[in-house]
Amino acid sequence: MSGRLGALARRRGVWVALLALALALRMAVVVIAPRAILWPDGRYFESIGWQLATEHTYGDQTIYAPAYPTLIAAVYSVFGRNLLALRVVEALLSTATVALVGVCGSVLFHPAAGLVAAALATFHPVMVLLPVTQYAENFILFAAALTFAEFALAVRAPTTSRWLLTGALFGLLTLIKPSAIALLPGLAVGAAWAMSRGRGKAALLFTLALAVTLAPWVARNHRIHQRWFLVTTGGGRQFWLGNNPEATGATNENPTPPAWLVDTLYSHPEREREGIYYREGWRFVRESPGRALGLYLTKMGSLWSFVPRTATRTAYSNPVSDIAMGLCSLTLFLGGLVGLFRLGPYNVPFLPLTILSFTLMSAAFLTVMRYRMSIEVLVLWMAGVGIAWLIDRTPTPREA
Secondary structure, three states: OOOHHHHHHOOHHHHHHHHHHHHHHHHHHHHHOOOOOOOHHHHHHHHHHHHHHHHOOOOOOOOOOOHHHHHHHHHHHHHOOOHHHHHHHHHHHHHHHHHHHHHHHHHHOOHHHHHHHHHHHHHOHHHHHHHHOOOOHHHHHHHHHHHHHHHHHHHHOOOHHHHHHHHHHHHHHHHHOHHHHHHHHHHHHHHHHHOOOOHHHHHHHHHHHHHHHHHHHHHHHHHHHOOOOOOOOOHHHHHHHHOOOOOOOOOOOOOOOOHHHHHHHHOOOHHHHHHHHHHHHHHHHHHOHHHHHHHHHHHHHHHOOOOOOOOOOOOOOOHHHHHHHHHHHHHHHHHHHHHHOOOHHHOOOHHHHHHHHHHHHHOOOOOOHHHHHHOHHHHHHHHHHHHHHHHHOOOOOOOO
């Protein structure tokens, strides 16, 4: 097999066939999916998008970030409230993500790694299903691929425009999913590690572009609610759900706030409830540190679960889908582990460090396997590097 994978990766027809297959899989799911949104968060996102398309307002809600409803509104502005049209657009977006994963993997590493990463993305069960869920994660994967690739290029060949673009893309990612902030420590340490000079200028430009991108939404929130917060609220409730006497860390059931907490919450204005959730969650952590640590590890395991276990049960939750996702996860994890030891010559320490920072920070809150999509592009690239090496023994730049 030596060299054959690399040769395949350099043939345009192979890429065309792979992307056609990726689109066919996603369109098949779109065609057979029920003409209704089965998941509560998806219904909320869709309703906000329709409100934006018809009333030109996001309302006064602060729980859902604005970027994904804006995408829905753009589709509805053209096609009306047509769920099928929205899902077709999302299938195209998901296929574009596969292309980005492959092309950027080829540029950052080598064509064989890019092809393997794209193939894994093509058959990734969660990625195939996301276009019919109306979860923001489908958009997150696309934005994450752009952001991480541009970040790597900015580290390798820093320019003012490149760092400004990277900061703006990270701002977009944060406006899709505010928990993207958990990526920053790994990105920052990775960039400092990889760059021999220009770190201060890069950090300044990145931060400036990020702030400018977030500023309109943050100002909107302050205008409506007379308080400052970053993009959305809801983090306090998510923290309490993962840290309270009844918490188990399970992702298929959520603890119910006791009556006394509900009374406390509703005796305060809505803008103060976030702080109450955080206060009660931290009280539990301080009073039961051992149990809190156990929950933390459980939640970390939920993020890296082989298969999703969700509170919403649908026809998509079945043994066949579990087997498919389990095999996909096993391939990603084993390939990524091999890839971890082959990354050095590519000067991308931010890959494992960003995965680490996101994992450590996310596990403080109640988390589910779906949230891993924020870093799944990095896992795909690492697996692409590892599996390509196992097949082709592809040399690294230092070995070539």
